Amino acid sequence: MRGYRGLPKALAVLSIVVFTGFAGTPSVAQVTAFKQSVAESAAKDSDVAAFYREAGYEPIWTGKGNKPRERRKALFAALENASYHGLSAKRYDVDGLKAQLKAAKTNRDLGRVEVALSKTFVRYARDIQTGMLTPKRVDQNIVRQVPYRDRKAYLANFAKSSPRNYIKSLTPKTPEYTRLMKEKLQLEKLLGKGGYGETVKASKLEPGASGPAVVQLRNRLIKMGFMKRSSSQSFDSNLQKAVQQFQLAHGLNADGVAGKTTLKEVNKSAESRLQSVLVALERERWNNRPEGRGKRHVLVNLTDYSAVIMDNGKETFRTRTVIGATKSDRVSPEFSDTMEHMVINPTWNVPRSIATKEYLPMLQKNPNAVSHLKLVDSRGRTVSRDSVDFTQFTKSSFPFNIKQAPSRSNALGLVKFMFPNRYNIYLHDTPAKNLFSRETRAYSHGCIRLHKPFEFAYTLLAKQSSNPKGEFHRHLDTGRETTVPLEKQVPVHIIYRTAFTKAKGPMQYRRDIYGRDAKIWKALANEGVVLRAVRG
Structure with a gap:
């Protein structure tokens, strides 16, 4: 038998008691018992506790009237349909919540189920909007910053919205x-x-x-x-x-x-x-930014060995890439950042990991090895190899920087595209053009090599120059290292999708x-x- 406004009969009576008392006047003791129960139940979740504290411990799920019933109905419908989006229904224990709601006998019981519903709602809201998993806990090279929303705001916005429409709005709205x-x-x-x-x-x-x-x-x-x-x-x-x-x-x-x-x-x-599609859905939730990927952005899909410039949802340029090798210390990480400038005729400042792991052993065997590279001390002075005993150094004590001057044979080629980040990853040209004809192209130390870097540069410069090709080659022809700022910085997203779609055509x-x-x-x-x- 159903009771007051969709609540179990006993719970409906309790709900009336909590808010009016048996005689139609407020029952302070009973309201206090409910609010105290809510406070105690929410105490270990700072966001949920803050929401109820700011709301005066008023209920949003277990109060009287149609609104709480509509909220419960919308929440349970979403939880029961979680697997439709590739989420885990067992994370929300729908049967347990319903049993707890039905078994509520006292105002303290009612307070506990009120908080349980809120915690479950917040968990679902975050799961459906920005994913169930924490990327870096799954793989240390997925260093993406997930755009999490304020958990307290979920409850506050839900409480003043149409329950069904609000829950529906949490789903990512990207075409992908x-x-x-x-x-x-x-x-x-x-x-x-x-x-x-x-x-x-x-x-x-x-x-x-x-x-x-x-x-x-x-x-x-x-x-x-x-x-x-x-x-x-x-x-x-x-x-x-x-x-x-x-x-x-x-x-x-x-x-x-x-x-x-x-x-x-x-x-x-x-x-x-x-399985690949379900993983892709979770990955799409991780990158569900309120602002989107950007009207203009660069999208690098590691598994596709491609780099694409997108403008207003349309592909305006595409090129092949070579990515990090499959060795654990060479894989390319996944993250998003902002491209600020390009460097034409770049100097290659050899990363210390490469200098000590690869070049130091070579120098210890033959001081004249890798003669195209120069040694630089802490003051920026070029060091003569004849004056150095390389055998005295270890990986940790090696005191020099290693550099390669600008040239066509430079490891970075003739241009690099910079979005400064803690991982020292960027896009660049390469003299090793033969690798781009291969089907599998995982050979770099982690950075992204571009098959058509000049055309990539022209496309970027076209937004700020009437003659982008001419401007690029004017700097290139000097042979000198030149930094060219992007007047409007461009978001870069390095992603990893084994399943992805196109607007037209097959999966x-x-x-x-x-x-x-x-x-x-x-x-x-x-x-x-x-x-x-x-x-x-």
Whole structure:
């Protein structure tokens, strides 16, 4: 039997007592008991405690009237639907909350359930808006600063808003999040139908081939959406085009031949793709900034080996990249910062880690090694190698800086793009152009090398110069190191997405080169995130 305004009968009576007393006048003792219970229950959560203190310990969930009932209804609906967004429903213990609400017998019980609902609401609000996990706890190289909102403000704003609309507003509103959610639902429906079907049992398939493996390849590509239904059992032109489209959507060389790498990607399960999408949704929440990524911004996707300049949501320039090698001390970190200037004809100030780990051992064996580099003491004076016994130094005691003067053979090439940060990461040119033709391009010490750095510079300068190419080369031709400020600084986002979307075209998947997404998925699963199969 339901009681007063949607509360269990006993709780409805208690609610009336708390606010009016049995005789219709305020019952100070009973109101005090409720408020004291709220204060005690919220004491260990400073944000929730501050909200109730500023609100005079008035209830928002357990009071009388329609509003508290609407709030509870909106909250429970959101919690029960948490898995729709790839969140963990078990984090919110909906059944436990409902049982606690139903079992409330006293005003002190009512105060405790009031705070329990608020804490759960705040947890859900933060989870859906900026993610469940703390990035750096999952991987030390995910050093992104998550744009967390004020927890107390969640409660204050919710209390004065339409409950359902407010909860709906917490979801990221980026086109990427919307498209990822669409892919998630499609994969869940596909899982409900058995996934991609039989795997391809072959090491290589190319045009002209036939047999069971070709049929397996055809059928998987049909289920993935790269081919229309076909009964052909040979590797014909239609299948070759489908393989090429698959390769393009997975960052592979689009030669139309299903070789070892292509088949490995073709044979990945729908479950593994859904895991990648769920990880991407969590990552999108981590970067859910109120201001967005910026009207103009640079987006570097490490797994895609690409750097893109975006203007008002449209791609205006794209280039290939080489990123940090897979060794633990060379991987490229993930973070966002702001590009302030470019340096044309840069000097390479060799990072101390490279100087002591790589060059010092070489100098100890041969003082004339790496002769293109110069030694500089603490006063900025060039040091003659003939006067130095390198064997006396260790990594910690090596007293010199190592520099490379501007030149075409400089390790930084002829231009670098600076967004000063504590990780000493930036974008730059490179003399090692041969690496850009490779499918996998993880070779640097952590910085991002650009395939077309001059064109990248022209695009940036076009916002402040009527002749950006001419201005760039005017500085370049001097041969001198020159700093060119950006009149309007540009946000830079270094991201890592193994699943991402395009406004048009198929879903994009990339390989987990650093193993970070595997760590994130493990952490999500530990929190209770599950893969859903939707039938019907």
